[in-house]
Amino acid sequence: MADTYDVIICGAGSGGGFMAGEIAEHGSVLILDAGPYFPEASNPGVGVPSRRALSTQMNLGTWLPKSKESNHGDIFFTYPMYMDRSNPFAATAQREAKVVGGGSFVNVGAWLRPRLVDFDGFKEETGVEGWTKQAFEPHFRRAERILNVHRDDRRFWNKASVLYEQAAIQMGIPIFETASNRKNCIFCGHRLNAGMPCKYDSLVSTAHTQIPRAIKAGATLVDNATVLQVQITNKVATGVTYLKNGETITANARKLVVVSAGAIGTPLILRDSGLFNMNANVGQYLRAHPGVPIDVLLPGDDWGSDRGYQWNVHHHVLDKDGFPMDAVVHASAGFPSTTSWVAATYKIGLFGRPYKDIMRQFRSRVGAFIFAMKPAIHGRITGTRANPVINYPIATNLALLEDKTMDDLVAGIKQVGAIYKRIGAYSSFPNGDDPLPILKQQVSLFVTTSGALHPQGTCRAGANPGNSAVDTWGMSWDVKNLMCCDASVIPNHISSNPNSMIMALASRQADFVNSQILGARSASTAEAEDLAAQSQEAVPQ
């Protein structure tokens, strides 16, 4: 194996994995990932033995951390995240995928775009140039084409989603179909058991698309390789040191080192590499999306909520004036996704008769998830990869959430409850009609014990090194030939789960790498030139 490459990519998830596929044919590329790679060719909707076994094993707990010496599980990095600085009990286990394909391999498969206002927010937050809707649009489209992003025929929606959509429209709430990156899904109903790779390979991740493309173009993939640090000499990134089978190996990079280990992993690697001495923004501005489920009882017992694809529709919670708030609702879900969480975390029944009743009613239960997309606070990441400290102090000393998050979630509970009531729900939990203090206590308890998803912003892009860790292209302000490419570079909160945004920014940064670093035509340029050539050919001479 050669020990010098043009580009070394640390982390083959949504960001690094996508970039690898875009740049591999233009230079020599080494892809490192801490998790395993399942090299069988994808067989969408059927699966391959290794991936099926992996998914089946989830219930055995094989994805869990192996020992106290390491937070490296088989499929996830598991980090303790502190939600309330004053109370260490309010800590949750925050996970990041540790498998080739990363978050794109294990997420729920709901594909949402950021809102237009998010692009304004990028500029307002850090003054970053070029992060516009117009600039990103071709990259979203490229990612959506590659990942088979689509909406399902309504015959395959679950019944609760159909009724939820109708009720919301009748109430004047704009509601939209949720796209998804799957292929040949058999609608088994178990995708929402988050953290469970699709047994049938129907989730189209970078492991199924861009990584094989990169390997075919000559890239070298080393899986189960833990990156220890980026080698930096005279403020130039020159390579990467990683651990493989107990052996410490250093690979050299001629032109670029890309760190794409996720919004938690990337700042930790950079901290281990000494970056925090150069730029105080590394590890700062941790953003995330606290969320709560709502679970209702509907008449009848044939909702089939343990089968069928869920989250077919989504909408933003509207305020009293009809303007969208910073909360997104995914509907409709049900057992085993929301019911169990509601029963567990709101304690409507932990034991005895109430609990047993809930279990008996699972066929009549459906629900939805509500995410607060723009909390007014941010956290930070310190420590090292071996001993990370992740603070997301969203709860106050009174154990209640900060006000904006609370307001968004409570408004969501009230609105979603009203929609379900229109469908015919005769009981809901949490109940938007409950006294506000009770509602607030329930929401706080859920978030502080269950965590916040979608970490982002920990090496954010900006206009100058004073407010950001990287520039508009993800290039480090402080170290030459060093790039970040994952959710960590997102400058401000986005109003969606970050998977689509990560792939779009990876596509955009890949264009930069191809044209500015590898001296090749960028994919965008190539597409434009091809289109021009085709038009030329079409014109009679």
Added chain:
Amino acid sequence: MTDPRQALGEMEKTLSRRALLMNIGKGLGVVAAYDRFGPRLFGTTPQTDRQNYLQALQIFGAYGRMVIPVDQDPGWATFEPEITVYGLDVFIRQVFNLGRDLAFNGFTQAVVAFNELPPVIKYGRRFVEMSLEAQGLYLTNILTGAFENDGVGDILGFSAVFMLLGCKQTFYQNFPKHIPTPGAEFQQVLGNTPKTGWDIMGFRGPVGPEEERALRARSLNAPEIPGVDWRNPLI
């Protein structure tokens, strides 16, 4: 003016109760927080507290009998000690305590305190010695904050641990008959003898080979609508 000795007695009584509840509520979290530095500070490798562990098994098993979904279900009692060992070793030790022995010891101590609390505060027998009804009432009293005017958050925190355990296990694991053998392609979905609550309720569990074939036949060549929903003016 209050008799100082009486005040001291009251204070001690209150503090000791408070301390117990604090221990229950924060034992896990505080120890988890210290765990990051604990082994280095003490210069030793922490070991699981065997005695507390064994007692925690009993208590945990007693709790398990309260969360069986269906009355006819023999529940955890039938599966003892397997399900309790699994619950403690996999879910508590690995999920909640991230594989850290010090934190795990903190949890088992908290569980033991939970068991020992009733006689200490003159409430009744130990949790494991209570009738099923009394156990339910005891937990209800804890969850409703009947024991303490303050520190409710701690008690809620403690209950959160238990509820997550109960739910995780009864919902997702369907222990022990429905878990796969290592490397298996399918989870076992055949009926148990005796039947579990899930079987009695008719929960279908994970998709098995036959159902997979049927679902695939149904969804073969399902139409797809490319891209996102462009009716959304917000994106």
